[in-house]
Amino acid sequence: MAQKKILMIVGDYAEDYEVMVPFQFLLGIGHEVVAVCPGKSKGQKIQTAIHDFEGEQTYSEKKGHLFELNADFEKVVPKDYDALVLPGGRAPEYLRLYPKVIECVRHFFDEQKPVAAICHGIQLLTAAKVLSGYRLTAYPTVGPEVDLSGASFVPTGFEEAIVDRNLVTAPGWPAHPKWLSLFLSLLGTKVIC
Template structure:
């Protein structure tokens, strides 16, 4: 059965971490809605491409403009079955928005599936929904996961982890595992 999946995003979200799961989840028949505070359907956000090129941290390059298909102020989280939180720089400032935090708390309290990748853990930590949970993220976010009462899952950049309704991964190279595990938590069956 198709699910309604909410993406909470903002300017300078990581390009691959919004584009790939948004398109993949839609391709398998789910209804996906991407919203951003202070923006409406039809408006766009800018993305950034984070790459791993041997430096001490990721590099950043301009990405694409991503057109939102939902209006933030009109969203009723109760109507959604699951939440996706992409990484990039957006979670850094989205966590300052109380309505965003309330939305994240709704999915955690109702035990609906949540998929977060990379810096998406910053929103989970700020919403105070990581206590007792195992959570992966970009390694620089490990202190935030542990300070929020979670256990940081130190896994390879190509891996993902599941703890109940929570599916997390360090960065976009984990997409095959992260998306597959999220589909499993959603109950999506793909037959060959």
């Protein structure tokens, strides 16, 4: 298996599982994962959040783990990466305000490189205006943004994922098995047990 270099853009209050699980899983498979956050440097940490459903109309939010960045966002050159991972949580709502984040996202679509986005991570794709003609899923409250972007929002169960061309999407962390499996397919990674 050829090692891939994967960029992961994270921020404070990104969903804990959607940062930690793909980061550790992709490293464990043998890929290089570079986790960065605008305004922060290698060795600094982001605060993650844990989202859960406890009977209210929407999810609750609690502090999650501190996650240490392993590179500087300002030094990122998108062409040096083979793929992109965009976790959800609250971080995407403010990360989309950084022009360099949007430029990074556009690069992966311009070059048709694999992109894995989950939950609210899809907000970075809608902000980058790269979704026209795609079929995808997201956390349900992001669905209207997906439709307004010229893409087709596909409601799915929380354990489902959708792949369309270079993009694999899922509504939330319960979809990790399918979402990550489809992402490995896009990367050309085969796991033999």
